[in-house]
Structures are given as structure tokens and as C-alpha cells.
Amino acid sequence: MFYSLQTLEAPIYKCLTKGSDREAGVPRHSANWVTSRRGFFKVFRDRVEVGDWRIPFASVDRAVLYRMPYLPFVKASVLELEADGRTYQFGFNPWAHPEERLPFSVEEREEKMRYSTFSIAIRVLALAYLVYLVWRIAA
Numbered sequence: 001m002f003y004s005l006q007t008l009e010a011p012i013y014k015c016l017t018k019g020s021d022r023e024a025g026v027p028r029h030s031a032n033w034v035t036s037r038r039g040f041f042k043v044f045r046d047r048v049e050v051g052d053w054r055i056p057f058a059s060v061d062r063a064v065l066y067r068m069p070y071l072p073f074v075k076a077s078v079l080e081l082e083a084d085g086r087t088y089q090f091g092f093n094p095w096a097h098p099e100e101r102l103p104f105s106v107e108e109r110e111e112k113m114r115y116s117t118f119s120i121a122i123r124v125l126a127l128a129y130l131v132y133l134v135w136r137i138a139a
Contacts, residue, residue, distance in 0.1 A: 011042035015096040
């Protein structure tokens with residue numbers, strides 16, 4: 001099998017990410033993130049790759065970096081890329097900064113993480129179960 005130089009090209013930057021093409025706008029906790037794609041966010045000289053997603057820089061119409069509180073005094077980020085009529089969101093750990101390696105302008109916004117109905121329901125059920133367990137142990 002023959003390999004082209006492009007397939008052997010090393011990324012300029014690489015970090016772990018969770019990615020979804022089912023979310024748009026201000027990031028939120030939702031079921032879409034439970035089933036999101038996990039892998040490496042790779043920045044090459046002409047594109048971004050996550051798994052089999054290849055997003056050429058030339059096709060990116062808009063890029064927004066949402067910064068949100070993660071822990072006290074620590075912020076995590078979600079990068080949203082609009083390209084070829086699709087919207088992708090990539091979540092990063094606080095120490096990852098791929099936006100510094102992108103050759104296009106990235107709008108930065110401070111936001112608070114929102115919660116979907118699904119996310120709220122899961123949290124309420126988990127809390128109710130925890131209360132039930134404490135009650136069973138105490139009884």
C-alpha cells in the first residue's frame with residue numbers, strides 16, 4: 001500500500017476532545033454529549049481532523065470559542081466551527097488551547113453552561129436515588 005505525504009503529515013497541534021455535530025449555539029449539558037465523538041483534535045496546516053471528520057480551513061465560515069467555568073478559578077472551553085453548512089462543537093480541558101494554532105479569527109465569548117431537560121432529569125433522578133440510599137442505610 002502506498003501512502004501520500006499528506007497522510008504521513010504530523011499535526012501542528014493535538015489534544016483530546018469530545019466533539020458533536022448535533023449541537024449549536026451556547027453549549028449545554030445534553031444527551032448529545034453523552035454519545036459524542038471522543039478522540040484527538042488535530043490541527044494541520046490546512047485543516048482540522050477529529051476521527052474521520054476533516055474540516056478544511058477554507059470551508060470554515062465562523063468560529064466561536066465559548067469559555068465557561070469548570071472549577072473555581074478554572075475555565076474550560078468549547079470551540080464551535082461552522083463549515084459547509086454543518087456545525088461542530090469540540091469540548092476541551094482547561095489546559096488545551098487549540099485556538100492559538102488556528103489560522104482564522106476566533107470570536108471568544110464568556111458563557112455559563114446551560115442544561116437540557118434530559119440533563120436536569122438525570123441529575124434529579126441521581127439525587128433522588130442518593131437520598132433513597134441514605135434513607136435505607138439510616139432506617
